[in-house]
Amino acid sequence: MNVVVTDIPEVLILEPKLFGDQRGFFLETYQIRRYADAGIERPFIQDNMSRSAQGVLRGLHLQNPNTQGKLVTVLRGKVLDVAVDVRVGSSTFGRHVAVELSEENRRQLWVPRGFAHGFAVLSETADFFYKCDDLYSPKDEISIRWNDPAIGIKWGVESPSLSPKDADAPLLSEVKNLPVYGQAWRKS
Numbered sequence: 001m002n003v004v005v006t007d008i009p010e011v012l013i014l015e016p017k018l019f020g021d022q023r024g025f026f027l028e029t030y031q032i033r034r035y036a037d038a039g040i041e042r043p044f045i046q047d048n049m050s051r052s053a054q055g056v057l058r059g060l061h062l063q064n065p066n067t068q069g070k071l072v073t074v075l076r077g078k079v080l081d082v083a084v085d086v087r088v089g090s091s092t093f094g095r096h097v098a099v100e101l102s103e104e105n106r107r108q109l110w111v112p113r114g115f116a117h118g119f120a121v122l123s124e125t126a127d128f129f130y131k132c133d134d135l136y137s138p139k140d141e142i143s144i145r146w147n148d149p150a151i152g153i154k155w156g157v158e159s160p161s162l163s164p165k166d167a168d169a170p171l172l173s174e175v176k177n178l179p180v181y182g183q184a185w186r187k188s
């Protein structure tokens with residue numbers, strides 16, 4: 001597995017080794033020791049899957065407290081996947097990493113605790129799978145406006161299709177209960 005450290009060093013791109021043969025291919029999408037060596041150490045306790053049509057944008061989402069680290073994989077299709085550092089007091093607060101994840105490149109993104117996450121679907125449909133290191137907690141959910149100019153993400157999608165919650169989301173500067181740097185990802 002190749003590990004690519006991004007401009008925000010806690011955000012990682014993982015490139016699992018792919019074994020192709022006449023039947024198709026095989027790869028490990030998670031393996032406890034290898035991912036721990038890359039810095040992804042907490043146990044995953046929830047797995048999620050979603051399917052979305054072209055032009056759908058989900059995000060930007062996080063939970064606080066009960067922040068979740070997410071290891072995200074695209075099983076089918078292509079998305080632009082984004083992690084935004086929203087940890088108050090972080091030297092990279094408000095900055096983001098945007099990476100294309102697809103069934104062709106088989107890349108994964110590690111979205112650490114304390115980061116907002118979202119993705120836009122660039123293919124006809126996308127099947128999206130992610131592992132979480134804390135449980136879904138609706139009372140802790142925070143949405144941040146996908147097109148907040150202070151974040152400045154170039155999604156590559158015109159007029160995305162959004163959930164009502166995401167369409168009405170506040171700007172980053174309007175969110176009161178953001179995670180605090182140094183608390184969001186403390187080892188449990």
Ligand SMILES: Cc1cn([C@H]2C[C@H](O)[C@@H](COP(=O)(O)OP(=O)(O)O[C@H]3O[C@@H](C)C(=O)[C@@H](O)[C@H]3O)O2)c(=O)[nH]c1=O
Nearest residue numbers: 048050058059060061062070117118119135136137163
């Ligand atoms: C996220 C989630 C949703 N749900 C339910 C609540 C709701 O009825 C339905 C759809 O929920 P949402 O609209 O929040 O789904 P969605 O917009 O796909 O939310 C997800 O977006 C991406 C970007 C993330 O990073 C995820 O953590 C999560 O926030 O599924 C669960 O039961 N468990 C979960 O873990």
